[in-house]
Amino acid sequence: MINTNYSNLKANYLFSTVAEKVRAYSEAHPDADVIKLGIGDVTKPLAKSVIEALHKAVDENAVAETFMGYGPEQGYGFLREALAKYYKTLGADVDADEIFVSDGAKSDIANILDIFDKNCHVVIPDPVYPVYLDTNIMDGRQVSFLNANEGNIFLPMPEDLMSDAQPDIIYLCSPNNPTGACYNKEQLKVWVDYANKLGAVILFDSAYEIFADKDGLPRTIFAIDGARTCAIEIASLSKTAGFTGTRCSYTVVPKELVRDGQSLKDMWFRRQSTKFNGTPYIVQRAAEAVFTEQGYAEILENIKLYQTNAKIITDTLDELGIYYTGGHYSPYIWLKCPNNMSSWEFFDFFLEKAQVVGTPGEGFGENGKGFFRLTAFNTPDRTQEAMNRLKEILK
């Protein structure tokens, strides 16, 4: 009667174990000044333009004349039009009716699987955001991995597939969580050509695209020729605009994406209109404000601050000669644990010797063993202090 695939899920105790170790340490050392660089959440408040848009939308709902009831499941035209314009600034032509507004990238990444057969062969990078794997286990799909490692600078290419089975669905996340590695256009073009050749679909997670705003890096897969026949992109305002608690994301399914004679855009529309009733009106107005000139300038101020933190970390790792990826185009820095420590050994060492908390890499896959994730979401002062302590304990 129940979905027995759920029993194949592994419990992921990573974050609860981290929290428990920090709690125990703080209890034993009540005066310790613990610095948290494990935070995977933004810390800056919502931008002024966003706050104003929220208040205005709330007021509209206070009177019958402007009260907003059920909206279009796909999202309001005003937001989809604003997003289509935004895509133009990223070098991609995307129609407003190819954009589906939703409550979160996690929801869309999970729910998009509804339109695919349970017998698809799925390829997932290792290490990566654990939701890709868990949602496919829940459906009972066959999963194999893409070998991301120092050799390919944690940017695996088709030759890094760990199975001979032909992929139907390929997950890519760039800039990546947890490694912070970011594909360039040439690399993404190889993936697009590969997917088109096989008829596979790329599920492209661009949640961190705003951090790649330099050096000509692609911030959407639709900046790559050929992507419209092979890719679905899932984007989010969580990190872009601090919407982790406000909830808004968007998914792009191009008209040209057809498999087994069916338009995946039409299937996703059917899925969403049957199983979803739209994102709150007030949140969609807040999202619209992000893409105004003023709103976007405001959110970039926050991003710059996180980038400053990332640079404090990467400068320190450079100075110490520690191998890492990320940081330059990402709020995540993925470092090789010094002195060949395991992820958990380094976690304990860093906490006990320097009172700094990070995240052991093995929570993100087999290839995360021996690696460690730091994040750029604390303040510059605290981040600098943490790095000073790192230098001290590695002397």
Add this chain to the structure above:
Amino acid sequence: MINTNYSNLKANYLFSTVAEKVRAYSEAHPDADVIKLGIGDVTKPLAKSVIEALHKAVDENAVAETFMGYGPEQGYGFLREALAKYYKTLGADVDADEIFVSDGAKSDIANILDIFDKNCHVVIPDPVYPVYLDTNIMDGRQVSFLNANEGNIFLPMPEDLMSDAQPDIIYLCSPNNPTGACYNKEQLKVWVDYANKLGAVILFDSAYEIFADKDGLPRTIFAIDGARTCAIEIASLSKTAGFTGTRCSYTVVPKELVRDGQSLKDMWFRRQSTKFNGTPYIVQRAAEAVFTEQGYAEILENIKLYQTNAKIITDTLDELGIYYTGGHYSPYIWLKCPNNMSSWEFFDFFLEKAQVVGTPGEGFGENGKGFFRLTAFNTPDRTQEAMNRLKEILK
């Protein structure tokens, strides 16, 4: 590669056909004063307490000290505790940790199927809200129907099952959409005992419970002894508090609900924490305000107005001797088309002779043929005017 079950979905053109007919009529008769009693959405604005809570929560997000990032996927404790208290007033003991806050009943009704096997046998009333059927077709489940009709006053009981196959999942919606019929405690007890005997799970949709606030009718299935071992309840603030565009619902999965040795509450928690990132903080604060003394008094004022409209309609139907269900405990009135007209014949007759728009019953299932749905979401004046016209054309 794609989910081929989608090709078994029937396109439901009901509402688009209704809209098209109204458009064509209005174009041909530009001076016609058309009254819409087909509206399935609330029309009163958000309550004052809700608006205040929203503004306050927005302001919290404007400064770092009170900014809210990722919240618990299941919903904040403050709201789950408020809901647990609310359940007490409905005569049910529900723990806060059995309550899962979400973005909408439609989402939860659809997503709860994730935890069930694709081979479950599903039973769905006819007529009913089309989402129950469509979501199961998408999963390829075997569906049979419960025969709701005049004979059982549109409150089908286990003997009204139209298949001999043993049900695993049974959908009940009370007060019902579209019939407005509402089960009493004795009837729900029969269903609970039946489900417990078979080991079936009842998915109970209580989206309209606030309209059943009289005559000792059950407003939650958990007011029925034995429901904790067989039922999941999906409730919503859409109709209760006018949240159709603000989006908040809650689903209750009791600890005692175990199938195949697994806790369905634990499975739903796993589903939601893997595939959902929580309802917006500001919306959860708005929902909390609904369940304060002041907030609840305010929303009841709106409900009373809709109930006034419903009474205008049922009084008229009583006077005309037209058979109907609903209206007394529901914003929906489900009437038998006069003079043995079909649903669409009556639609055309009512529109052309009286300029009133309703919804043909056959959009809700085979048993909706010859029936018609009116809703109580217009204003009292307009509703009275529509009923005066109905009397006139049926003279």
